[in-house]
Amino acid sequence: xxxxxxxxxxxxxxxxxxAVFSGVTVSASAEDTRTVVDVWNREVEIPNEVRTIVCLGxxxxxxxAYLDAVDMMVGAEDLDINNMSARFDYSPVYHDQLKxxxxxxxxxxxxxxxxxxxxxxxxxxxxxxxxxxxxDCNELQSQTGIPxxxxxxxxxxxxxxxxxxxxRIFAEVIGAEERxxxxxxxxxxxxxxxxxxTAAVENTDKERAYTGAxxxxxxxxxxxxxxxxxxxDAVNAYNVADELVEEQTGEAAKTAETTGKAYIGNDGFxxxxxxxxxxxxxxxxxxxxxxxxxxxxxxxxxxxxxxLRAIQEGRVYTMPGTNAAxxxxxxxxxxxxxxGIVLYPEQFSDITxxxxxxxxxxxxxxxxxxxxxxxxxxxxxxxxxxx
Numbered sequence: 001x002x003x004x005x006x007x008x009x010x011x012x013x014x015x016x017x018x019a020v021f022s023g024v025t026v027s028a029s030a031e032d033t034r035t036v037v038d039v040w041n042r043e044v045e046i047p048n049e050v051r052t053i054v055c056l057g058x059x060x061x062x063x064x065a066y067l068d069a070v071d072m073m074v075g076a077e078d079l080d081i082n083n084m085s086a087r088f089d090y091s092p093v094y095h096d097q098l099k100x101x102x103x104x105x106x107x108x109x110x111x112x113x114x115x116x117x118x119x120x121x122x123x124x125x126x127x128x129x130x131x132x133x134x135x136d137c138n139e140l141q142s143q144t145g146i147p148x149x150x151x152x153x154x155x156x157x158x159x160x161x162x163x164x165x166x167x168r169i170f171a172e173v174i175g176a177e178e179r180x181x182x183x184x185x186x187x188x189x190x191x192x193x194x195x196x197x198t199a200a201v202e203n204t205d206k207e208r209a210y211t212g213a214x215x216x217x218x219x220x221x222x223x224x225x226x227x228x229x230x231x232x233d234a235v236n237a238y239n240v241a242d243e244l245v246e247e248q249t250g251e252a253a254k255t256a257e258t259t260g261k262a263y264i265g266n267d268g269f270x271x272x273x274x275x276x277x278x279x280x281x282x283x284x285x286x287x288x289x290x291x292x293x294x295x296x297x298x299x300x301x302x303x304x305x306x307x308l309r310a311i312q313e314g315r316v317y318t319m320p321g322t323n324a325a326x327x328x329x330x331x332x333x334x335x336x337x338x339x340g341i342v343l344y345p346e347q348f349s350d351i352t353x354x355x356x357x358x359x360x361x362x363x364x365x366x367x368x369x370x371x372x373x374x375x376x377x378x379x380x381x382x383x384x385x386x387x
Contacts, residue, residue, distance in 0.1 A: 037301030038150040039262040040134040050126045058109035059326035065090035069177040079107030086376025089328035092369040109325035117143040127137040155327045158233040197347040198236040206238040210281035213290035215321035216268030234336035240279040284310040285319035298386040320378035
């Protein structure tokens, strides 16, 4: 690694010296370029034919995987190079390929510019596709002289229009429109199936559900919940937290609608324990990756947990986290079917989770890695708080 870094630094120095002494800026002719509009409505001039890309930040590498375009990547982020992690749905499929690429950034989903600009200059991709905020895209483009297209996406509800827009922008950049529409058509079919199974169920007949210990910008304990929770929205579930949806996301949602720019609200938030007691949900879902935090909380405050009816009746289920540098769409789809199986056993009696998960994974990423997902801590089933 040190030898490679020295070689990259030497090459970079040569390139920079050449630029300084030449004083010449080379620009492509209008016939060689085209303009795309990204999620911030930035007009970005890119080559007519894009052969190589660098994907950064929230959703960048993930979109490349969904579009079967990982072969176009000339660099990868440290998160994808260093370890295979089932937290990232594309990692079990593509880690062996990504780990061989030179590093272009640490990775992560903050939206900030954390790219290794000098290394990207050396690699000279045709386009940088980044899940960065508007100013950070402009900054990286200025640092590298390479076009930066933002596909930043933060989910609002169940695989909303923002996702479709970001996918289509990525596909337009790399010329993968056909593959993009195949993926989106499959998602449409899943969404329709999930909604139709539950559309006729009256609210008064629904189980009242709470999701806690949600992973959102980090790990959290029991009281961290989610409005517009995607798996619940997919099956028209009764999410007790949704009574706070306007308070939590109203301003951000209105801003996105008014400006036509990407939604950047915070659907995840901490709720008062007293509020959870007042809700007293019928069923509770918890992220299994955060059960150590929940169990620690139980040890210090068992009375709170034991007062909840769902816990008394043993109706606590796992709900594997989907957020890891953006939402894992495959996991959102699987979680939605799982929510349906638990909340509407009659309407989903024909669905076997393992079979449906295999279909989703094979369609989205070309491989069934459901067992690896579960082995990586993202598993399904009932749990007992405090064990």
